[in-house]
Amino acid sequence: xxxxxxxxxxxxxxxxxxxxxxLTALAEYDLEVFGLRLITNGxxxxxxxxxxxxxxxxxxxRPIPGADERSVASEVExxxxxxxxxxxxxxxxxxxxxxxxxxxxxAAGVPEPRECVVFGWIGGPDVAExxxxxxxxxLGELMGTMHAFAEHWTPSPxxxxxxxxxxxxxxxxxxxxxxxxxxxxxxxxxxxxATAATNERIEALAxxxxxxxxxxxxxxxxVKIKHGVLSPFDFEDLLTGAPILDxxxxxxxxxxxxxxxELARAFKAGYGRRHxxxxxxxxxxxxxxxxxSLDLLNAVLLDESLDLGGDMESFVRRRGTYARLALGQExxxxx
Numbered sequence: 208x209x210x211x212x213x214x215x216x217x218x219x220x221x222x223x224x225x226x227x228x229x230l231t232a233l234a235e236y237d238l239e240v241f242g243l244r245l246i247t248n249g250x251x252x253x254x255x256x257x258x259x260x261x262x263x264x265x266x267x268x269r270p271i272p273g274a275d276e277r278s279v280a281s282e283v284e285x286x287x288x289x290x291x292x293x294x295x296x297x298x299x300x301x302x303x304x305x306x307x308x309x310x311x312x313x314a315a316g317v318p319e320p321r322e323c324v325v326f327g328w329i330g331g332p333d334v335a336e337x338x339x340x341x342x343x344x345x346l347g348e349l350m351g352t353m354h355a356f357a358e359h360w361t362p363s364p365x366x367x368x369x370x371x372x373x374x375x376x377x378x379x380x381x382x383x384x385x386x387x388x389x390x391x392x393x394x395x396x397x398x399x400x401a402t403a404a405t406n407e408r409i410e411a412l413a414x415x416x417x418x419x420x421x422x423x424x425x426x427x428x429x430v431k432i433k434h435g436v437l438s439p440f441d442f443e444d445l446l447t448g449a450p451i452l453d454x455x456x457x458x459x460x461x462x463x464x465x466x467x468x469e470l471a472r473a474f475k476a477g478y479g480r481r482h483x484x485x486x487x488x489x490x491x492x493x494x495x496x497x498x499x500s501l502d503l504l505n506a507v508l509l510d511e512s513l514d515l516g517g518d519m520e521s522f523v524r525r526r527g528t529y530a531r532l533a534l535g536q537e538x539x540x541x542x
Contacts (some may be wrong), residue, residue: 331433371448
């Protein structure tokens with residue numbers, strides 16, 4: 208095996224080293240594994256596990272410094288509670304032979320032990336591939352159901368996830384405003400102003416709105432649809448905060464598209480069937496979108512390998528649109 212440091216390998220090279228680690232973890236389960244195929248190795252290593260009883264998924268979780276605030280144990284606790292307490296089609300979490308939901312495994316060439324979780328397989332395309340007002344109405348209803356459940360759910364004493372208390376909620380260093388950032392293309396001033404305004408809004412929400420557990424990343428690529436039923440996955444970004452912040456995250460990724468108003472109104476109607484719409488004033492949700500915008504810009508500057516979906520200048524200038532929204536310089540959409 209190559210002695211090249213793990214962090215210097217390509218995603219595929221890292222996945223090759225994670226594969227034996229995943230097999231070591233799978234040996235702790237009552238599963239007869241005859242196939243293991245890489246699905247993705249972006250943030251985490253995710254593999255399809257083929258067995259005679261059907262496919263499963265194993266996620267080899269990437270370690271995060273100080274990550275007790277996004278612990279895998281808290282993630283699977285909430286998923287299990289949601290599955291038991293609602294009609295939400297959550298991927299089932301499989302226990303190992305010791306009855307545990309999380310398995311820690313190691314492998315040569317991987318610098319630290321990894322937390323592994325096995326999930327039941329959920330089929331179907333992403334919601335992004337079935338884009339329609341009807342589907343987005345169901346997406347809103349799904350989030351409303353989750354928020355209604357979270358309002359009354361009592362977690363265990365060990366449950367702990369981070370609070371959504373700023374534009375960069377997970378504690379990564381804010382590098383956007385480091386000196387000499389040519390990537391900002393002259394937008395530093397308005398981005399700073401929007402950052403301050405949005406952080407003030409989020410702090411006010413934390414004071415004035417009772418926090419609940421939020422999915423944190425329920426966009427159109429993190430929800431499957433099959434036979435009309437939506438199944439959310441990728442719960443690793445759980446947060447506690449005001450419900451409007453979860454709504455904002457879902458709608459952020461379609462803002463500005465030609466059908467945005469139609470999809471957003473359908474989402475709002477669906478959400479309202481299960482939970483009161485969380486906006487306290489018209490346009491509040493869109494003005495908060497700058498938080499997600501800044502978080503993504505910061506992530507890209509921290510990790511240049513992330514896919515921008517276009518060139519850097521266009522990506523950054525798009526942040527200016529969200530900044531103007533935050534500062535009331537762009538009209539919001541009547542919903």
